Structures are given as structure tokens and as C-alpha cells.
Amino acid sequence: MADKVKLKITIAGRQYPMSVKAEEEEIIRKAGKQINELIKDFEQKYDIRDKQDALAMCSLQYVSKTIGLEKSEVDGEEKTQKRLRKIIDELQQQF
Secondary structure, rough: OOEEEEEEEOOOOEEEOOOOOOOHHHHHHHHHHHHHHHHHHHHHOOOOOOOHHHHHHHHHHHHHHHHHHHHHOOOHHHHHHHHHHHHHHHHHOOO
């Protein structure tokens, strides 16, 4: 079983204690930092004063990016499958 590391991550001014795998610690810390930076950007750009609103906007942006990446991945897989089918068809025609 992997070693667990106890962390306290601060997001939007609130601390969240967590236990994570040692190899995930850096990722979690970076994620917390990015979230806080994005919240700060939203607060400055859109004059948002409520942390809840900034967190909602942050969530929307990250989930939108994730969905876009998933779609790109699926599209890439479909293109690869089409190319492979075409290659297989061409090979079968030659034999």
C-alpha cells in the first residue's frame, strides 16, 4: 500500500485537510495553486466579490476544458481507427 501524506490545501481562503498518496502530493499542491490563481483572476477581471461565484466560474472553466480534451481524444482515436481500417483494407486488397 502506498504511503499517505497529510496535507492542508487552502482554496478560496479555506483550508482543506487531506490524505493523498505521496506521488500525488505535488499534483494536488499545483492544482490548489492553479485554482487560487484562477479565482484571483476572476475576482479581478469580473469584479467578483463572492468566493462562491468565483469557485463556480472556476469549476465551469475547468470542466469545459476537460470535456474539450476528452472530445479531442475521442476525435483523435476515431481518426486513427479510420486510418487503420483504410490501411488494412488496402493490404487485404493486395493479397
